[in-house]
Amino acid sequence: MDYFLQALGAASTLIFSFDRDIYIIVWTSLYISLVAVILASLAGIPLGLLVHFRSFPGKGMVLQLLNTLMALPTVVVGLFLYGMLTRQGPLGDLDILYTPLAIVIGECILILPIIWNLSISAAASADPRILATCKALGASPLQQSLLFVNEIRYALVAAVVAGFGRAVGEVGVAMMLGGNINGFTRTMTTAIALETSKGEFEFALALGLLLLATAFVVNLLLQRFQRLNR
Amino acid sequence: MSIDQATEQGVPVPLSFAYELNDVVQAYSGTPVLQIAECHIEADRITALVGPNGSGKSTLLNLLSFIDSPDEGHLHFFGDTVPTTGTEAFRHHIGYVQQKPYLLNTTVFRNVELGLKLRKVEKSQRRKQVLQFLDEFGITHLAERRAHELSGGEVQKVAIARALVLTPRVLILDEPFSHLDTRFHLEFESLLRGMRERSQTVIFSTHDRFQALALADSVCTLLDGHLMPISEVNLFTGRLDRARNMFVTRQLEVNVPKLASEGTRLSIDSRQLVINGTAAEPGMRNNFPGTVQAIRHEAGEIHIDVMARELFHAVITRQVLNELRVQVGDPVWVSFKASAVSIF
Numbered sequence: 001m002d003y004f005l006q007a008l009g010a011a012s013t014l015i016f017s018f019d020r021d022i023y024i025i026v027w028t029s030l031y032i033s034l035v036a037v038i039l040a041s042l043a044g045i046p047l048g049l050l051v052h053f054r055s056f057p058g059k060g061m062v063l064q065l066l067n068t069l070m071a072l073p074t075v076v077v078g079l080f081l082y083g084m085l086t087r088q089g090p091l092g093d094l095d096i097l098y099t100p101l102a103i104v105i106g107e108c109i110l111i112l113p114i115i116w117n118l119s120i121s122a123a124a125s126a127d128p129r130i131l132a133t134c135k136a137l138g139a140s141p142l143q144q145s146l147l148f149v150n151e152i153r154y155a156l157v158a159a160v161v162a163g164f165g166r167a168v169g170e171v172g173v174a175m176m177l178g179g180n181i182n183g184f185t186r187t188m189t190t191a192i193a194l195e196t197s198k199g200e201f202e203f204a205l206a207l208g209l210l211l212l213a214t215a216f217v218v219n220l221l222l223q224r225f226q227r228l229n230r
Numbered sequence: 231m232s233i234d235q236a237t238e239q240g241v242p243v244p245l246s247f248a249y250e251l252n253d254v255v256q257a258y259s260g261t262p263v264l265q266i267a268e269c270h271i272e273a274d275r276i277t278a279l280v281g282p283n284g285s286g287k288s289t290l291l292n293l294l295s296f297i298d299s300p301d302e303g304h305l306h307f308f309g310d311t312v313p314t315t316g317t318e319a320f321r322h323h324i325g326y327v328q329q330k331p332y333l334l335n336t337t338v339f340r341n342v343e344l345g346l347k348l349r350k351v352e353k354s355q356r357r358k359q360v361l362q363f364l365d366e367f368g369i370t371h372l373a374e375r376r377a378h379e380l381s382g383g384e385v386q387k388v389a390i391a392r393a394l395v396l397t398p399r400v401l402i403l404d405e406p407f408s409h410l411d412t413r414f415h416l417e418f419e420s421l422l423r424g425m426r427e428r429s430q431t432v433i434f435s436t437h438d439r440f441q442a443l444a445l446a447d448s449v450c451t452l453l454d455g456h457l458m459p460i461s462e463v464n465l466f467t468g469r470l471d472r473a474r475n476m477f478v479t480r481q482l483e484v485n486v487p488k489l490a491s492e493g494t495r496l497s498i499d500s501r502q503l504v505i506n507g508t509a510a511e512p513g514m515r516n517n518f519p520g521t522v523q524a525i526r527h528e529a530g531e532i533h534i535d536v537m538a539r540e541l542f543h544a545v546i547t548r549q550v551l552n553e554l555r556v557q558v559g560d561p562v563w564v565s566f567k568a569s570a571v572s573i574f
Contacts, residue, residue, distance in 0.1 A: 137396075
């Protein structure tokens with residue numbers, strides 16, 4: 001126990017002394033996840049609305065598939081994309097393996113089903129009178145969609161936050177596609193894995209605490225947002 | 231010829247129609263819920279749509295407000311054919327208050343403002359109009375309240391204000407009186423009458439026939455998705471005696487079809503009544519002796535009122551009247567088939 005408490009103390013010191021190495025890693029993690037979540041939301045939310053409002057053959061299959069993909073294993077995504085992006089792979093010429101972009105793509109694929117699926121749920125649980133009301137007030141189809149999105153904004157933001165949580169906390173994609181390059185693709189999760197195996201437990205613990213703090217702050221902001229407009 | 235021209239020249243005003251429906255069919259998952267061969271709704275009048283729950287009132291109102299397009303048939307709005315898609319321009323003429331209105335999750339002010347915003351009304355103008363209508367409805371104090379903080383009656387008022395602020399050519403209300411308190415009820419009725427005077431068309435649905443008659447210039451009755459050719463005349467209240475296939479009013483017992491629908495009101499089309507001078511009409515199940523109360527000539531037809539325990543109103547041709555040779559006070563028989571009645 002002493003060992004753990006000492007490590008905790010050392011970790012706190014690292015955090016509050018604003019250790020440069022640590023915060024570069026935190027920043028890398030945040031911006032990669034942020035870009036991934038923005039891209040996945042831009043695709044996932046419209047797709048969610050589309051699937052909810054349109055009926056098409058195989059819709060049940062799509063829903064089933066999305067449910068399955070919500071639990072997509074990160075290493076499988078990493079593995080699959082590695083095969084695509086590696087020099088011998090079909091997309092090898094792009095030369096983006098072991099870059100932040102590769103992680104962004106991987107995390108996008110990972111969280112798109114989450115945001116997509118939760119957007120469908122958000123639309124499905126919306127009041128059925130919303131669209132007719134907007135239509136009756138004279139809204140064009142585009143205006144109807146925008147008003148609808150605005151009405152279900154709380155549920156959609158929750159979907160986006162869920163996606164962000166998954167992206168920032170995953171290690172498989174970041175490790176396999178980012179390569180854990182210091183100051184370039186080293187994220188909180190890959191650094192934790194590396195530093196622990198190197199025996200740098202305090203450093204890893206400091207990052208672990210900051211990762212938790214990130215999740216905490218994001219959820220706090222979400223709650224604030226939801227309460228602000230109630 | 232427009233209405234104004236006609237009035238100026240002192241000739242009878244030809245009725246113009248806000249809506250014309252032809253062979254309209256609306257179905258939900260294959261089952262037709264609305265079938266209207268022909269229907270005209272007059273402009274600048276109050277029209278009530280009466281019918282029991284599930285008779286297709288809301289379905290029809292959704293068509294009239296261009297929220298839905300009919301699966302079959304044509305809809306004309308002030309003479310223009312309504313397309314199946316791209317109906318925004320048409321919807322901009324409509325104020326629609328749904329049965330359980332939905333207010334968007336924002337303030338009352340913004341809810342009332344939204345329709346104007348969608349019509350690209352300038353901001354200061356919007357503000358002026360919204361405040362004016364909030365004041366008119368006595369809900370200025372609610373302006374900054376959020377929708378979910380309102381009571382049912384307040385929601386209804388906001389929804390009506392939200393429709394009226396658009397000064398729509400046609401105001402459509404689905405069961406508007408179900409959530410209004412009695413005090414506002416009367417104000418609202420006079421408000422609707424005021425709209426008629428300002429050349430706005432009002433269409434409202436209700437399941438209360440007497441309210442419809444009190445307020446509306448004309449009444450359409452919907453039953454199982456069909457418009458019923460019945461009006462305020464030959465309308466009797468009572469109960470259905472299923473065992474004997476009889477509809478029992480206070481004064482009469484009327485034979486009804488075996489498969490008559492449930493209801494407490496019975497109506498007979500005034501054109502289906504047969505008047506006979508001396509004896510009952512053979513082959514008709516319902517025959518009642520009575521006396522002629524009034525005879526009127528209207529538009530080439532004869533309207534004849536007969537008191538046969540209840541007051542019957544029949545429309546007959548001039549020729550039939552000549553053959554009958556009856557005058558006010560004469561005894562006659564009123565006859566009609568069981569199939570001529572509708573119960574609702």
